[in-house]
Structures are given as C-alpha cells and as structure tokens.
Amino acid sequence: MGVAQFNIDAFLASARNDLSLNPTQAKRDFLKENDFNGPWISRMEFRIGSQDANFSMDDYRLRITPGNPGELKANKRYFDKQVALLNTEYQDKLNDALIDRYVLILEHIFEFKKMRNLSKQLEINNQIIEMMSQSTSIYAMDIGDLIDAESDELDLKMDIENAKIFMDEVAYLMKGLYTFSGEIEWNEEELMDTEDILTLFAQFKNKPSGEFIDLVKLDQRNALAAERFNIEKSEALRNIGYFQAGYDVLRGNEPSEHFGYQIGVRIPIVNPDKPQLNRRKLDLMDDEALLDEKKEDHRKNLELAVLRMDHFAQQHKEIMTKLESISQQNILNLQSPGKSIKIADLIKLNEFHMDLMEKQNQVEKKIFKTYIEYLNLNGKLTEFPMRNYLSKNLSEF
Secondary structure, eight states, X not given: XXXXXOOHHHHHHGGGGOGGGHHHHHHHHHHHHOOOOOOXXXXXXXXXXXXXXXXXXXXXXXXXXXXXHHHHHHHHHHHHHHHHHHHHHHHHHHHHHHHHHHHHHHHHHHHHHHHHHHHHHHHHHHHHHHHHHHTOTTEEOOHHHHHHHHHHHHHHHHHHHHHHXXXXXXXXXXXXXSOOBSOOOOOTTTBOOHHHHHHHHHHHHTSOOOOOHHHHHHHHHHHHHHHHHHHHHHHTTOXXXXXXXXXXXXXXXXHHHHEEEEEEEOOOSOOTTHHHHHHHHHHHHHHHHHHHHHHHHHHHHHHHHHHHHHHHHHHHHHHHHHHHHHHTSOTTOOOBTTBOEEHHHHHHHHHHHHHHXXXXXXXXXXXXXXXXXXXXXXXXXXXXXXXXXTBTTOXXX
C-alpha cells in the first residue's frame, strides 16, 4: 500500500496516535482489568492452645477482623476519581499533540507565504536591474542605484533559501508525526483567510467560555488528593474490632458447651495518625489555593488573548490599507510625460512594498496563533467531534 500525499485533516488526526499518549493509555488499560477495592475481611487468625504443659491441644479459636466500611467506600470513590483523572490526562496529552501539529502547520504555511512574497519581490527587483541595464532616458540612475538593486537581489535570494531551509526542517518534523509522500502543498482555497479567522474569533469570544483542560485536570487532582486523605483517615481506624469463634475441648459436657464466641469493638478515643492527617489537610488547602490562582490566570489569559487580537486586527487593517494603495500603482511604470523617474525611488518603493508584505505575514501569523491559543483556552481543540479549525468548513476528523 502506497504512502498517501499530505492531507491537513489526516495530519491533525494523527494526534490520536501520538507516542505521548501511550503511558496514560497503558494506565487506563490497567485499570480496566484491576481496581482498588479492598477485602471485606482485613485479617483472619487461627489460634490453638493448651491449658496444661503436656502440649495436648484442647483450645481452638478463629478470629476474623472485618474491613473498615469507610475505607472500602473511600477506595471505591478513589478508583472512580483516578479513572476520571486518567481520562482527562489522556485528553490533555491529545490536546498537546494537536497544538504541536497546529503550530507546525502555521509555521510551514507562513514560511511558504514569506517565500512566495520574496519571490515576487525578487522578480520585480530583477526587472529594475534590467531597466537600468537598458539605460533609457526615462529613468535617471547612477552606479549606486545598481549596487543597491544588486545588493537587494542577493539579500532576497539568501532569504528565499533560508525560507526553504526552514520549510524543509518543519516538513521533516511533520513527517516524524505523520508519514506522507511528496511535498507539502497548501490549497489556500480550502483554508481560512485572515478575515475568516477574525470573524470566527469574534463569534467564539461572545459565547460562554468552555472548560480549559488544565483547570479540569488540576481540579480532578485535588479531588483525588482529598479522597486519598479520606482513605488515610479511614486507615487510621482500620482495626474496628473483631469476631472470634472458639472451641474448648475440656469445657462442659454437651457439644454446645464446647463452642463459644467473642465480639470486640475498638473504641477510637485517640487517633495516633492525627498529626500526619493535619499536615495532609494543610496540603489540601494549598492545592485549593493553587486551583483558585490558576483559574484567575486563565481568566486573564482569555482577556489578554482578546486584547491582543483586537490590536493585531487593527495592525492588519492599517497594513492592508497601505498595500492596497501601493497595488493601485505599477511601480515599474511610474513615468509621466516630460518627467524622468529616479531608479533610486523605484528601489525604495520596492523595498517599502517588501517591508509591508513581511509585516502583513508576521501580523497574520500572530492572528492565527492567537486564534489557536484562544481555542485551546476554551477547550475547543479536543471537543467531540474534533474539527480542523483552519479549514473553511471546519471539517471533522
């Protein structure tokens, strides 16, 4: 069977097979076959004895110590909370794997766009150099202009090669996560553009915030620690008493007179583990304080993401306005009747255009990354069904 071409949905779906999920999945599989249920009988003793020194066995006793019901119930609750935590940790690892893939996708896409922009500018720069070689009277120039243009040509070629190197490195990392053949080709018609992202972001920010998986995980860890505390408290009272049946050969004449029983009940006046339990209680209080702190951090991160996106959107608007203004001019055909154009001005205009396109690429990359970050903070990335949040139709995978 041949290796498939690169597909963004399949690449994101490969997160389900990420190696980082294996340890957590192994624990989940283990708990499917094993539990934390304790025995209803904590201890069983068989005793024999003699009432004289001739070693004749005439006294037999069986003592059973039952399990503490409180400890048994706490272990059951602990098991349920442990399973829930492992499921959340699995989702957290899956979420991390998805984020890694989204980051690689964005790095490759925007480096590709950067290389494409550089290629366009190189083409224009080469045309400027060709015009200078023709030495027509329309364009005023000197040797310094030619040096500047050729210097820009070299810089552009170096930047294009650096972009190719970076893209090859990213592609190498992507192939380590998902095997595919050939080159990565982006069908931009199927992917969201910047305006799509800004529109969708506005829709998400007006909806109630989802569950941030890091907070869910921390809350469940605290619940598990609290249940562990309950188990330790019950273990301190593990010996709740006993039931003992005995048979004395020498006692009485009737069979019923040989049998007897005893019931013992422990009276928990003092808990010897109380100092340790109090220390654990303090740890639980610290855990709850940390959760409250993380919730506040999460709230701030959501608001900061919205704040950053608003600024990035404004930056993008300003850049696009400038680019639209330049696009209305043909920088290679600025001559007017009776007036020559300085080659130096053409070079500066081309450099300005290059700078604007680079700024556009940088700002759009920040917009896309902030968008993915916001989805992560809202717990959207691993919501079922999982979706490709970069595709125009939010395709499922």
